[in-house]
Amino acid sequence: MELPPNVLSQSCASRRYLALVASKWSLLVINALDDGPARNSFLMRKVGGISQKILTQTLRDLAAASLVSREDHGTLPPHVTYRLTPLGQSFRREVRSLIAWVEGNMPALRGAEPDQH
Amino acid sequence: MELPPNVLSQSCASRRYLALVASKWSLLVINALDDGPARNSFLMRKVGGISQKILTQTLRDLAAASLVSREDHGTLPPHVTYRLTPLGQSFRREVRSLIAWVEGNMPALRGAEPDQH
DNA sequence: CAGCATCCAGAAGGATACTG
DNA sequence: CAGTATCCTTCTGGATGCTG
Numbered sequence: 001m002e003l004p005p006n007v008l009s010q011s012c013a014s015r016r017y018l019a020l021v022a023s024k025w026s027l028l029v030i031n032a033l034d035d036g037p038a039r040n041s042f043l044m045r046k047v048g049g050i051s052q053k054i055l056t057q058t059l060r061d062l063a064a065a066s067l068v069s070r071e072d073h074g075t076l077p078p079h080v081t082y083r084l085t086p087l088g089q090s091f092r093r094e095v096r097s098l099i100a101w102v103e104g105n106m107p108a109l110r111g112a113e114p115d116q117h
Numbered sequence: 118m119e120l121p122p123n124v125l126s127q128s129c130a131s132r133r134y135l136a137l138v139a140s141k142w143s144l145l146v147i148n149a150l151d152d153g154p155a156r157n158s159f160l161m162r163k164v165g166g167i168s169q170k171i172l173t174q175t176l177r178d179l180a181a182a183s184l185v186s187r188e189d190h191g192t193l194p195p196h197v198t199y200r201l202t203p204l205g206q207s208f209r210r211e212v213r214s215l216i217a218w219v220e221g222n223m224p225a226l227r228g229a230e231p232d233q234h
Numbered sequence: 235c236a237g238c239a240t241c242c243a244g245a246a247g248g249a250t251a252c253t254g
Numbered sequence: 255c256a257g258t259a260t261c262c263t264t265c266t267g268g269a270t271g272c273t274g
Binding site (some may be wrong): 173 | 235236238
């Protein structure tokens, strides 16, 4: 007798992972990752406006959820690469679709500028 | 000579709408909305854990982006309903897909609990 | 019933300096 | 180059009480 996951339920564990989805920086980093390995500095340049601190934190969170894997080549100067896991690649398809929707619907979304509170 | 929207660019206006996407409460409210009209109290009950303040704020933001429409029946006691616009329904498809992914991949995501910082 | 105003604790995140 | 540490500001959002 086990209930299926349901994000609308406050107590459902899926809420925890939704937080990962509903994070601006996670979405952008996932979107920036291609199939090959990517380095810290590369991602810093690719994701406009992200800080070193946030990038590191985001990558750690994504790695903890096993969406990306981290490989430290142990050289000096350091050479560390990040790569999407198969699960991460599956997730990236969702993210890309969402982002494509936003970019594609910019004309419709314009005209009604969102409040800034 | 106009560039296409690109969320990876810090200055792109699409970033503003991405914030709407990358919001836990927006995703849950959109997900909770069916095709018919929905009332405040109904949404409060359906979206577990949301407060009155946040629900109102979220609905206002979604309305400002013309994803939902607000209809005040002008009666007393007040009767106000919210409804997805066609644009909102299109968006809901994306959201549902994303949420289905999260719920469907719970088994894979478990095992690697995300950090709480 | 819908929603606004106020207060406030905690989280997010930017800037900067430093280290192996 | 990759990452940590510290400080500090801004934003998020919960709680409560009030109004037409």
